[in-house]
Amino acid sequence: MSDLQSIKNRFGIIGNAPALNFALQVAEQVAGTDLTVLINGESGVGKEVFSQIIHHLSARKHNPFIAVNCGAIPEGTIDSELFGHEKGSFTGAVESRKGYFEAVNGGTIFLDEVGELPLGTQARLLRVLETGEYIRVGSSKVQRTDVRVVAATNRDLLQQVQEGKFREDLYYRLNTVPIRVPALRDRAEDIHLLFRKFSADFANKYKTASIQLDEEAQRVLHEYPWPGNVRELKNIAEQISVLAKDKRITATALKQFLPAVSPNRMPVLVGAAPSNREFANEREILYKLFFDMKKDVTELKRLFLELIQNPELAAQHPQFIHELENLQGLPEQHGPITFTRPHSTASGSSMPVTLPTAVDAQIEVEESLNILDKEKELILKALKKHKSKRKDAAADLGISERTLYRKLKEYNIEE
Numbered sequence: 001m002s003d004l005q006s007i008k009n010r011f012g013i014i015g016n017a018p019a020l021n022f023a024l025q026v027a028e029q030v031a032g033t034d035l036t037v038l039i040n041g042e043s044g045v046g047k048e049v050f051s052q053i054i055h056h057l058s059a060r061k062h063n064p065f066i067a068v069n070c071g072a073i074p075e076g077t078i079d080s081e082l083f084g085h086e087k088g089s090f091t092g093a094v095e096s097r098k099g100y101f102e103a104v105n106g107g108t109i110f111l112d113e114v115g116e117l118p119l120g121t122q123a124r125l126l127r128v129l130e131t132g133e134y135i136r137v138g139s140s141k142v143q144r145t146d147v148r149v150v151a152a153t154n155r156d157l158l159q160q161v162q163e164g165k166f167r168e169d170l171y172y173r174l175n176t177v178p179i180r181v182p183a184l185r186d187r188a189e190d191i192h193l194l195f196r197k198f199s200a201d202f203a204n205k206y207k208t209a210s211i212q213l214d215e216e217a218q219r220v221l222h223e224y225p226w227p228g229n230v231r232e233l234k235n236i237a238e239q240i241s242v243l244a245k246d247k248r249i250t251a252t253a254l255k256q257f258l259p260a261v262s263p264n265r266m267p268v269l270v271g272a273a274p275s276n277r278e279f280a281n282e283r284e285i286l287y288k289l290f291f292d293m294k295k296d297v298t299e300l301k302r303l304f305l306e307l308i309q310n311p312e313l314a315a316q317h318p319q320f321i322h323e324l325e326n327l328q329g330l331p332e333q334h335g336p337i338t339f340t341r342p343h344s345t346a347s348g349s350s351m352p353v354t355l356p357t358a359v360d361a362q363i364e365v366e367e368s369l370n371i372l373d374k375e376k377e378l379i380l381k382a383l384k385k386h387k388s389k390r391k392d393a394a395a396d397l398g399i400s401e402r403t404l405y406r407k408l409k410e411y412n413i414e415e
Contacts, residue, residue, distance in 0.1 A: 003028065007057075011049055014197050015190030019182035023050065030177045031057035036129060038114075038174045039152040041181030044231030047152040050179060051110040054150055063107035066100055071116035078121050080137050089138020101134055101145045114151040114174065115160055119167065125149075126170045149174070184226040184233060191222055194230065198237035209247045211240055216251035224258055376411045379404070383413070 004024055008014070013024070030037055031054045039047045048067055055065045073081050080090075084099030100109055111117075117125065128134050132144050151174045160166035184191060195213070203210035213221060226232055239257050240249060378397065386392035394404040407413075 007053060011053055013046075013049065014194050015187055017182060017187035017190050019180070020187055020190070023179050023181050024053070026177070026179050027053045028057060030054065030179075032059070034148050036148070036174055036176045037150045037179060038157075038177070039150065039179045039181060041152070041154060042183050042227075042229055043154045044229035045181045045183060046230055047154075047181055048110060048112060050181060051108070051150040051152065055108040055110075055148075058108070058148070060107050060148060064104045065108045065110070066104050067110040067112060068100055069112045071113035075118050078118065079124060082121065083124060083134045083136055085137035086139045089136075093138070096136075099134075099136065101128060101147050102143065104147055105145050106147075108148045108150060111149060111151040113153060113155075115153040115155040115157055115166060119165075122167045122170050126167065126173060129170075129173050184229040188222055191226070191233065192218055194233055195221060195237055198234050199241055202238050202241035206242060208241065211237075211244055211247045211249055213249045213254065214251070217249050217254045220251045220254050220258070375407070376413070379407055379411065379413060 004021060007024055007028060013020075027037075027050050037051075037054060039050050041047050051067065052065070055061060068082070070078070079085075080093075080097065080099065082099050082101055084097050084102055085093050087093055087096045111125075124134060128145065128147070129149060132146060133142050134145060135142055157166050157171050157175075161168045161171050184194075192213070199211050202208075228235070236257055240254070243257075244253065246253070379393070382393040382396050383390075386396065390404055391401050394401040397404065399407075
């Protein structure tokens, strides 16, 4: 335990949470080897400190150490940054350049946010880890390097593997020794200790009295979930140290510096209002239902008209004729229509069937179901209704005036 405390003192680590102590013990044990280490933990928990512990307690401690944020380097230049490039290999490459793996030869490289690496770069990294070989961008010469890799991520790499966003072989190669750095909310007993340490540091920095929390404020401090972890706690301590007029901080005063609700851990409200996307999905379902209904009605109209114009087809649809006999009347009367029922009476003669009503022979059987046609028709109606006033027409259609202007151009509608 004395060795563990000396590590904490040396690297400025505060806290005695069991999960934190276990992570430090693993880092101390693995430091003397050349095994690849994968540090897992949320953003702001201090993953880079663990990479420094591993390097400075290893036999490479006198050789270079470099931390690389993989998420901060553009995808087009990440290979050049890590492995170097030759002169003229791409636009802007006016001279040859060493990459990090060449510059840190014999030392340790810390790849923060390794889950952000493009798949092509992942393949290059895997080759370095397995053989120690790499090739500069624009070169065909294989070079060797002796670098220890410590990687870190705040993502679930195994899930990314299942989604095809991270190479499975690279994941297992990096995850030789995993270290899990606990989130601050899982170190409740350390929160007030850290806050006091940060407050004292800022009081010394800004030449002011150190702030103190009353009991209720300490309770609020512990109950807050700290999504930004130690980094967020340090920022809050600095804000209070600079802005608080009364150095005795109450719960009310502390809450003024804390976000009202943790943005990444908001509860799901039962019965909450549906999102715009949900409304859009409902509209799509309704549109499809309406179009399907209209299609069915159109088909019935067509069939009915065929039967009227060609009574001999009635033999093919006896059930349809039975339904027509039960009709009580249609909106428009055009006189009765009589045709012969397909089956015979007991006397052997055909039975005439008279329909009480009929549809106009000019009825439209097929109507356009094209959405674009309907959209154009609605726009024309809206413009006519509002006497070509775009603003009012757009409001009636439920779209912006700018969208309406674009639609007018698209459909060549002249106002």
